Amino acid sequence: MTAKTVVALEGVEKAYGSVRALAGIDLGVIEGELLALLGPSGCGKTTTLNVIAGFAAPDRGRVLIDGADVTTRPAWQRGLGIVFQSYALFPHMTVAENVAFGLRERGVAPAEIAASVTEALALVRLPGVATLRPAQLSGGMQQRVALARALVIRPRVLLLDEPLAALDRKLRESMRAELKEIQRVVGITTIFVTHDQHEALGLADRIAVMNAGRIEQLGPPREVYERPATRFVADFIGASTLLEAHALDARTVEIGGGLRVDVRLPRPLVAGERVRLLIRPERVELGEGAGMLAARVSGVMYLGDHTEVQVELSSGVRLLATVRAAPPLGPGDPIGVRLPADAFLEIA
Amino acid sequence: MIGRVIVGLLVGFMTLPTIVVVIASFNPTAILAFPPAGLSLRWYENALTYPQFRRAAVNSVIVTGASALLALPIGTAAALALVRHPLRGRGLWSAVFLSPLIIPGVAIGLGFLILAARFGLLANHAVLISAHTVLVLPFVIRSVAVSAANLDPQLERAAASLGARPGRVFRRVTLPLLRPGLFAALLFAVIVSVNEFVVSLFVSTRVTEILPVAMFTYVVNYTDPTMAALSTLFIGATFVAVFLTDRFLGLSGILHIEDHR
Numbered sequence: 173m174t175a176k177t178v179v180a181l182e183g184v185e186k187a188y189g190s191v192r193a194l195a196g197i198d199l200g201v202i203e204g205e206l207l208a209l210l211g212p213s214g215c216g217k218t219t220t221l222n223v224i225a226g227f228a229a230p231d232r233g234r235v236l237i238d239g240a241d242v243t244t245r246p247a248w249q250r251g252l253g254i255v256f257q258s259y260a261l262f263p264h265m266t267v268a269e270n271v272a273f274g275l276r277e278r279g280v281a282p283a284e285i286a287a288s289v290t291e292a293l294a295l296v297r298l299p300g301v302a303t304l305r306p307a308q309l310s311g312g313m314q315q316r317v318a319l320a321r322a323l324v325i326r327p328r329v330l331l332l333d334e335p336l337a338a339l340d341r342k343l344r345e346s347m348r349a350e351l352k353e354i355q356r357v358v359g360i361t362t363i364f365v366t367h368d369q370h371e372a373l374g375l376a377d378r379i380a381v382m383n384a385g386r387i388e389q390l391g392p393p394r395e396v397y398e399r400p401a402t403r404f405v406a407d408f409i410g411a412s413t414l415l416e417a418h419a420l421d422a423r424t425v426e427i428g429g430g431l432r433v434d435v436r437l438p439r440p441l442v443a444g445e446r447v448r449l450l451i452r453p454e455r456v457e458l459g460e461g462a463g464m465l466a467a468r469v470s471g472v473m474y475l476g477d478h479t480e481v482q483v484e485l486s487s488g489v490r491l492l493a494t495v496r497a498a499p500p501l502g503p504g505d506p507i508g509v510r511l512p513a514d515a516f517l518e519i520a
Numbered sequence: 521m522i523g524r525v526i527v528g529l530l531v532g533f534m535t536l537p538t539i540v541v542v543i544a545s546f547n548p549t550a551i552l553a554f555p556p557a558g559l560s561l562r563w564y565e566n567a568l569t570y571p572q573f574r575r576a577a578v579n580s581v582i583v584t585g586a587s588a589l590l591a592l593p594i595g596t597a598a599a600l601a602l603v604r605h606p607l608r609g610r611g612l613w614s615a616v617f618l619s620p621l622i623i624p625g626v627a628i629g630l631g632f633l634i635l636a637a638r639f640g641l642l643a644n645h646a647v648l649i650s651a652h653t654v655l656v657l658p659f660v661i662r663s664v665a666v667s668a669a670n671l672d673p674q675l676e677r678a679a680a681s682l683g684a685r686p687g688r689v690f691r692r693v694t695l696p697l698l699r700p701g702l703f704a705a706l707l708f709a710v711i712v713s714v715n716e717f718v719v720s721l722f723v724s725t726r727v728t729e730i731l732p733v734a735m736f737t738y739v740v741n742y743t744d745p746t747m748a749a750l751s752t753l754f755i756g757a758t759f760v761a762v763f764l765t766d767r768f769l770g771l772s773g774i775l776h777i778e779d780h781r
Binding site: 225226227246247248249250251252253254256258260261262263264273274277278321322325 | 672674675677678679680681682683684685686688689692693696697
């Protein structure tokens with residue numbers, strides 16, 4: 173059984189004036205998955221969502237839903253459920269009227285509408301607010317109403333635009349778990365836009381990392397984090413240190429100042445070639461003892477559950493390391509650094 | 521202390537003419553004397569029974585009603601276009617729509633007079649109605665534009681995503697949310713049209729003239745306090761209209777920016 177592609181973008185390009193918002197997007201969203209479009213502001217993720225929703229027409233390329241070309245089909249005929257960043261609840265209607273909106277437009281019988289609205293509000297755990305106006309609800313509750321309104325029409329795909337951005341941190345974390353649970357229960361194919369890497373890593377089945385109107389990498393969270401395809405992805409998701417190195421033999425490189433380290437990369441290196449290596453701070457080991465590289469602490473940032481330590485090797489190379497429990501360190505303290513051979517990633 | 525005196529004088533200066541008119545309207549004698557020699561309602565009776573005033577009042581209702589009915593949809597469409605769409609030459613469009621505020625009434629009146637004479641429409645209400653429509657449009661556009669600027673376009677997108685076709689989106693989302701602006705627009709349109717004089721004078725005939733023109737004609741010919749009585753009634757009616765609007769629709773809510781988000 174092969175996974176079915178629900179939404180497909182083929183060579184989608186879109187420019188606003190002289191600004192190229194999308195520079196050729198190819199993307200397939202698989203049945204039942206939760207896909208995150210992740211990137212900094214202006215990367216084209218919201219434009220991608222608007223193109224799928226039918227709010228923006230692509231200059232070039234096609235949009236397919238279940239294999240049907242919907243590129244020129246207006247938004248109201250696409251049958252997608254959308255939750256907007258501002259929630260976009262109708263202020264002149266009650267919560268129940270908001271949720272019922274899409275069903276009324278479809279000419280559903282009133283009795284059936286009432287039952288569906290109650291069911292949808294129960295799904296998002298928001299009973300007893302049906303007669304209130306959106307303005308009387310908290311941000312988190314409005315978000316649930318928006319979700320119920322989008323889900324009640326049983327859309328083919330659910331689109332979420334920065335769904336958690338407007339909530340405060342505590343609420344955002346609980347809502348994140350709940351969103352995932354609702355998505356799992358309903359089993360709906362979902363695409364969400366976010367600039368928050370934690371949100372993408374924690375929520376998505378697959379992440380499309382976007383930059384300058386292109387998808388830099390598409391893959392499961394673990395793959396995107398542990399094997400970033402480009403320097404941009406490595407930089408955008410998680411912290412890291414980039415090292416310019418040149419190979420001495422298949423498994424040894426020099427990382428500046430004559431410092432030699434062993435590396436284990438998926439491919440053997442050719443002596444003399446230049447490589448760009450990346451190391452995640454949690455893979456940099458600090459301590460004392462034989463076989464460690466001599467270094468000095470140049471900066472310490474205590475962050476509660478972990479500490480970020482900036483170290484400078486005797487060769488002058490600077491590295492970022494995170495440690496769970498560190499003895500109190502201060503700038504200038506001598507320290508030993510170990511760089512495990514399998515901690516290095518090669519970046520194009 | 522001095523500040524209070526100045527404010528007091530200013531308020532007095534602003535309200536004095538109104539007060540003088542109201543008091544003079546109760547004058548029992550046939551001259552517009554101030555202070556009045558006694559108290560009488562005979563000029564009110566005269567104002568309400570004078571045939572030309574009755575005819576002019578009917579004309580006023582027709583002209584104001586028709587021009588408001590025309591200006592509201594035109595102005596709403598214009599306001600939405602100006603606020604929503606990045607029109608080429610948006611500044612020019614908005615200048616054209618708002619120009620009746622700046623161009624002297626004499627010029628507008630003369631223009632309508634020439635056109636009306638050319639098409640033989642002088643004895644027709646149509647000329648007055650079109651002139652008033654033009655004159656109230658800037659007020660309608662301004663009022664609706666304030667509401668339109670506060671309308672989150674995402675709401676219309678949300679409605680569309682839920683399956684509402686464009687006409688339905690307009691009826692169920694756009695129009696209800698423009699309501700405060702539409703009420704303000706209606707109020708302004710009625711007040712401006714009912715009080716309009718300069719342009720109306722140019723394109724009125726004895727048959728089509730509206731109340732302010734009839735009042736002017738009367739005051740040219742007679743000097744009794746009928747005018748003062750009618751003016752007092754006018755002032756009273758405007759007060760009642762504004763009071764009712766404020767009471768039931770919340771004038772402050774209409775005139776100020778309402779945030780829907």
